[in-house]
Every structure is written in C-alpha cells, then in structure tokens.
Amino acid sequence: MKKLLHAALVTGALVSSGQALAADCGKVVIGEMNWASGEFLARLDGMILEEGYGCEVEYLTAGTVPQITSMNEKGTPTFASEVWANASKTLIDAAEAEGRLIRLNKKPIDGAGEGWWIDPKTMQEHGFKTVEDVLARPDLFPHPEDPSKGGFHTCPAGWGCELSNANLFRAFDLEAKGWKMVQPGSGAGLDGSIAKAGERGEAWFGYYWAPTTMIGKYELQPLDFDAGYDANNWDNCIVLPVEDCANPQRTRWTTSEVVSLAQGSFLTEQPMAAGYVKARSLTVPQLGKYLKYMDANQATGEDAAIEFLMNEEATWTQWVSSDAAERIKNAL
Amino acid sequence: MNWLVEFPELGRGDLRDLRKGIDEGFKNFTRTYGESIEGFFDPLLQFLIGLEKLLLAMPWPVFIALVCVLGWLASRSVKIVIGTAISFFLIGFLGMWEDTMSTVSIIMVSTMVCIGLGLPIGILMSRSDRAQAVVTPILDVMQTIPSFVYLIPVVMMLGIGKVPGLISVVIYALPPMIRLTNLGIRLVDKEVLEAADAFGASAWQKLWQVQVPLALPNIFAGVNQTIMMSLAMVVIASMIGVTGLGQPVLKAISNQYLAMGLLNGLAIVALAIIFDRISQSYGKRLQSYRGGHNE
Numbered sequence: 176m177k178k179l180l181h182a183a184l185v186t187g188a189l190v191s192s193g194q195a196l197a198a199d200c201g202k203v204v205i206g207e208m209n210w211a212s213g214e215f216l217a218r219l220d221g222m223i224l225e226e227g228y229g230c231e232v233e234y235l236t237a238g239t240v241p242q243i244t245s246m247n248e249k250g251t252p253t254f255a256s257e258v259w260a261n262a263s264k265t266l267i268d269a270a271e272a273e274g275r276l277i278r279l280n281k282k283p284i285d286g287a288g289e290g291w292w293i294d295p296k297t298m299q300e301h302g303f304k305t306v307e308d309v310l311a312r313p314d315l316f317p318h319p320e321d322p323s324k325g326g327f328h329t330c331p332a333g334w335g336c337e338l339s340n341a342n343l344f345r346a347f348d349l350e351a352k353g354w355k356m357v358q359p360g361s362g363a364g365l366d367g368s369i370a371k372a373g374e375r376g377e378a379w380f381g382y383y384w385a386p387t388t389m390i391g392k393y394e395l396q397p398l399d400f401d402a403g404y405d406a407n408n409w410d411n412c413i414v415l416p417v418e419d420c421a422n423p424q425r426t427r428w429t430t431s432e433v434v435s436l437a438q439g440s441f442l443t444e445q446p447m448a449a450g451y452v453k454a455r456s457l458t459v460p461q462l463g464k465y466l467k468y469m470d471a472n473q474a475t476g477e478d479a480a481i482e483f484l485m486n487e488e489a490t491w492t493q494w495v496s497s498d499a500a501e502r503i504k505n506a507l
Numbered sequence: 508m509n510w511l512v513e514f515p516e517l518g519r520g521d522l523r524d525l526r527k528g529i530d531e532g533f534k535n536f537t538r539t540y541g542e543s544i545e546g547f548f549d550p551l552l553q554f555l556i557g558l559e560k561l562l563l564a565m566p567w568p569v570f571i572a573l574v575c576v577l578g579w580l581a582s583r584s585v586k587i588v589i590g591t592a593i594s595f596f597l598i599g600f601l602g603m604w605e606d607t608m609s610t611v612s613i614i615m616v617s618t619m620v621c622i623g624l625g626l627p628i629g630i631l632m633s634r635s636d637r638a639q640a641v642v643t644p645i646l647d648v649m650q651t652i653p654s655f656v657y658l659i660p661v662v663m664m665l666g667i668g669k670v671p672g673l674i675s676v677v678i679y680a681l682p683p684m685i686r687l688t689n690l691g692i693r694l695v696d697k698e699v700l701e702a703a704d705a706f707g708a709s710a711w712q713k714l715w716q717v718q719v720p721l722a723l724p725n726i727f728a729g730v731n732q733t734i735m736m737s738l739a740m741v742v743i744a745s746m747i748g749v750t751g752l753g754q755p756v757l758k759a760i761s762n763q764y765l766a767m768g769l770l771n772g773l774a775i776v777a778l779a780i781i782f783d784r785i786s787q788s789y790g791k792r793l794q795s796y797r798g799g800h801n802e
Contacts, residue, residue, distance in 0.1 A: 319666050319667070319668045320552070320556055320668055320669060321556075331757075332745075332754045332755070332757050332758040332761075333757055333758035333759070333760065333761030333762050334761065337758075357667065357668070357748065358667075358748050358750060358754065359667050359747075359748050360667065360745050360746045360747050360748040360749065360753075360754065360757065361746035361747070361757065363655070363658070363659060363662075363746065363747075364662060364667045364746055364747045364748050365667075367659055367662030367663060367666075367667060367747065368662065368666060368667045368748075370662075370663055371537070371541070371662060371663050371664075371665075371666050372666075374534055374537060374538050374541075374663065375537070375538060375541055375542065472523070472527075473523050473526060473527060
C-alpha cells in the first residue's frame with residue numbers, strides 16, 4: 176500500500192511538473208496487442224501522444240478478445256491501435272450502435288490481411304502476379320516428401336484458416352495441377368518452413384497473413400487471387416469443413432477488417448489525440464521494415480518506434496499537427 | 508551493498524549481442540551445411556515414406572493378422588493377441604486407420620534407429636567409465652530439455668515433415684535404451700564373467716555370448732521404454748508436420764473438440780498398450796527361458 180501511495184505521489188508530481196499541455200490531453204490508456212506489429216504500433220502511438228500532445232500514456236497488453244471485452248465493459252483502454260475485428264464483429268457493431276466504442280481509424284494498416292504468399296526471389300524471376308501463374312509451375316516448389324508434386328504450405332491443423340485453405344485448394348483445383356498440401360502442424364512449424372526457405376534461398380508458397388515479422392523479414396509477396404468475392408460462397412462454403420462445402424467457387428480471400436478501435440468519448444474528450452489516431456496509417460511493407468528491425472536486433476516495440484520516428488519523418492509528419500511534429504522532433 | 512542485491516549480470520547490449528551471435532552462427536551453419544545434412548537424411552526419408560506407403564497399401568486384414576502373429580510369437584498369450592485384434596479393428600472402424608498407420612510407421616523407424624544407436628552406445632558406456640561420465644550428462648539434457656527448444660532449430664535445418672519429426676522423437680526416446688543397455692551389462696554377475704575368463708573367452712566372445720545375452724531382459728525393458736516414449740512424443744512431433752494421430756489431437760486441442768481428442772488420444776494409448784505388452788512379455792519370456800536353463 177505504502178509503495179502504491181509512493182508511486183502515485185511520484186507520478187502526480189511528474190505530471191504536475193510537466194507541461195501545461197498535459198491538461199489538454201490527459202490520460203490515455205493504449206491497448207497493446209500481444210504480437211509484434213501490435214506492440215510496435217501501440218508504442219509508436221504512445222510516443223507520439225506523449226511527446227507531441229503531452230498525453231499521459233499507459234499501456235495495457237492483452238490479446239484481441241480480452242482487449243475488446245475490457246474496452247466494452249470497463250471503459251479502458253482508451254483505444255487499441257490494431258484490432259482484428261472480423262471475429263468480434265457483432266460485439267463491436269453493437270457497441271458502436273450504442274456509441275460506446277467507435278471504429279476510429281478504419282485503415283491503420285494498408286494491406287493487412289490473409290492470403291497466399293510466395294518468396295520474393297521466385298516472384299521476380301518468373302514474373303508471377305496471380306495465384307494461377309504460380310499454380311502452373313508446381314515444379315518450382317517441390318513437396319518435401321514427394322518432389323514430383325508442388326508443395327502448398329497450408330494453415331496449421333485446428334486453425335480456422337485450415338478449412339478455408341482446404342476448400343480453396345479444391346476451388347483452384349490444385350490437386351489436378353500437381354500440388355499437394357504441406358501440413359505445418361503448428362504456427363511455429365509454418366514460421367519455421369518460411370525461415371528455412373528464406374535462409375537458404377529456396378522457393379516457398381503458402382498461406383500467411385500480414386503484417387507479421389515473417390512477411391517483413393523475408394519480404395514474402397502476396398499473390399492476386401484474380402477472382403471476385405461472393406459473400407455467400409465464402410460464408411456458406413469456403414469457411415466450412417470440406418464435407419459441408421460441396422461446390423467451392425474461386426474467390427479472393429475475405430477482407431480482414433483491421434481497425435483502431437476507441438472509446439466513443441475519446442473523440443470528444445481528447446480530440447487532438449483522437450485526430451492523430453484517425454490519421455495514422457501505414458502500409459504493410461513500411462511496417463514490415465520495422466518488424467524486421469525488431470527481429471534482427473531483438474528490439475522492443477519502443478526501440479522500433481524510436482527508429483521509425485527518426486527515419487520516416489515524411490510519413491509521420493502527415494499524421495500530426497505541425498506543432499506536435501516540432502515537439503516530437505525536439506524530443507528525439 | 509548494492510552489488511549483493513543486484514546480480515552482476517551481463518549488460519543488456521552484450522547479452523543481446525551474445526544471443527544475436529549464437530542465432531547468426533546457427534543461421535550461417537544451416538545456410539552452409541543445411542542442404543548436405545538434408546541430403547544425408549534423404550535415405551531415411553525415403554525409407555519412412557516407403558514404409559508408410561506399404562502399411563497403407565496393405566489390406567487391413569493382412570496387417571491385423573501380421574501384428575497378431577507377431578504378438579503371438581513374442582508373447583504366446585491368447586489374451587494379448589485377441590486384445591490386439593480388437594483394438595486395431597476398433598481404430599479402423601472409428602476412422603483412424605490411415606493416421607494410425609502413419610504413426611505406426613514412424614514409431615517403427617524411430618525404434619529401429621534408437622536400437623541401432625542405443626545398443627552400441629550403451630555397450631560402450633558399460634565398458635568404459637570415462638564414456639559413461641561423458642554420455643550421462645548428455646542423456647540428462649536430452650531427457651529434460653523442453654522439446655520446443657530443439658524443434659525449431661531442427662525445422663530450420665531440415666524443414667518440416669517426417670525427418671525432423673523423427674529426429675525429435677529419437678532425441679527424446681533414445682536415452683532409456685542407452686541407459687538400460689549400460690545398466691544391464693554392468694549388472695551381469697562378476698562370477699559369471701570370471702567363469703567366462705576361466706574358459707578362456709576373448710573380450711568379444713565375453714561381450715556377445717555372456718554379457719549381452721544376460722543383459723537382454725534389461726535391454727528389452729529399454730526397447731519397451733523407447734517405444735513408449737516415442738508414442739508420447741508423437742503429438743509434439745506433429746507440431747512440425749508429422750502426419751499421424753498427433754495431427755487430429757492438435758486440431759482437437761485448438762478447437763476444443765472433446766470426442767476427436769479423446770478418440771485419437773485413446774488410439775495412441777491402444778498402440779502403446781499393444782506394443783508395451785508384446786515387448787514386455789517377450790522380455791519376460793527371455794528371462795524365464797534363461798532361468799530354466801541355468802538351473
């Protein structure tokens with residue numbers, strides 16, 4: 176108790192001795208996701224809000240569901256930078272209708288989502304663009320246990336995407352085109368297969384999602400499915416077990432809704448800070464560069480955020496007011 | 508007194524450089540030698556694939572009959588034979604035949620590899636205290652290190668699939684084979700060895716005609732333990748792409764499918780019990796036969 180009191184006194188003293196700015200912004204609790212890009216984005220937001228807008232920033236680290244639940248039920252965090260909304264769509268929609276939560280930034284990461292990817296070297300050498308281009312050349316991606324077939328790295332057993340991949344495998348007729356699935360067994364197995372191929376300069380083709388360290392580090396390239404999207408086909412066939420999806424149709428991958436989710440009150444009570452969060456947007460390759468930096472240097476999200484602020488001035492100055500930009504530059 | 512409270516640890520930067528150095532070193536190693544190591548294991552991979560294909564192509568009654576005959580030859584127990592037949596029939600009936608065949612093939616190969624490696628190492632350990640002093644701590648590491656620690660480097664080196672899975676199974680299942688071979692040979696009576704010396708047996712003759720035969724019950728306990736541990740490792744090995752009963756178990760874990768997990772888990776248990784009873788009763792028969800002769 177004594178310790179707590181002490182800590183409170185110290186923080187209190189720090190805040191009151193801080194700039195008058197703090198009064199403008201106040202306290203912001205940032206929901207930090209427990210994966211690399213989530214950590215990076217949260218820390219980047221935190222630094223900009225702290226240095227640029229004088230907010231008092233705290234972080235709350237958790238996974239998607241606890242984060243959203245806490246935002247919805249307890250009113251903290253103030254906002255979460257990278258929320259994958261697909262799985263909690265109904266909950267968020269309901270909260271947004273009541274004005275409790277708001278999808279403050281609908282595209283914090285341009286290009287985020289799932290899909291089929293290949294290594295950059297093969298992509299360049301053969302000028303591949305679409306899934307069909309790759310499917311025509313199973314010989315370039317020999318299956319480890321049956322080199323006469325091409326190996327498609329599917330999603331680990333038990334993940335939802337295992338079903339979608341199995342159905343897309345049928346929809347794009349991979350078997351007839353000389354492909355066989357490689358079962359990675361686990362997320363670590365899938366990552367391992369990419370790392371192995373990347374380190375050895377071997378070809379790799381399979382399922383993955385961005386933004387992730389693996390995509391950033393090995394610069395995997397997304398393939399264009401070159402097909403439309405029909406919600407009925409996706410929801411009532413592709414995502415179901417193979418037995419329940421009699422006639423899967425070609426489709427692109429469903430869009431993953433990634434948003435910065437905030438408390439409804441954030442926009443009215445802390446408009447400056449909210450304005451920044453609304454404007455902040457990164458592309459997958461931009462983000463990938465710093466995820467790669469984190470991996471290569473075993474750095475924290477905070478280290479990478481500083482690195483980003485130092486190197487990407489042209490990008491982040493567009494998100495903040497010119498005063499805030501000045502203050503951040505001075506702080507660096 | 509600050510230095511007493513704060514542990515004198517390596518600086519953050521140094522620690523990071525150390526970790527990075529090790530990681531880089533390993534990466535360079537796999538980049539340089541990875542392909543040749545993969546090539547070295549290729550025959551093993553072909554053998555594994557061949558065996559799995561053979562087991563899958565074999566008509567199921569033939570397979571069950573074969574296992575029953577083997578069971579009878581090893582145990583001479585009607586109960587074990589009937590139990591075996593019923594278990595395999597149930598496994599097939601409940602739709603787990605293919606996965607079970609994959610698992611059986613990897614268990615068979617890993618047991619062969621473990622015997623092939625474990626027997627000579629165990630013999631070496633039993634003959635030299637220095638070898639024992641060197642090998643024992645290595646075995647301790649193999650048995651206690653969390654398997655995830657070596658699963659990932661194995662994947663970096665060999666990719667995902669059967670061979671890296673087999674290697675991780677062997678790392679886990681080899682120690683009891685070595686330990687019990689060593690123990691068995693060391694437990695052979697001094698008097699018996701003296702008698703062998705008195706008959707003028709050479710060291711080679713003593714080893715193969717006295718020590719190893721007398722140690723057989725222990726060696727068989729080692730084989731038995733190796734099989735059990737391989738089966739325990741099958742689920743973990745499926746995390747790096749080994750097909751078989753482990754995959755549906757993993758799937759069941761991440762989706763909380765109770766029945767699926769239970770059925771596949773029980774299939775692993777059934778395999779374990781079958782292999783265990785057969786190899787144990789064979790070991791026991793070896794012992795009683797020998798006991799009868801000595802009297």
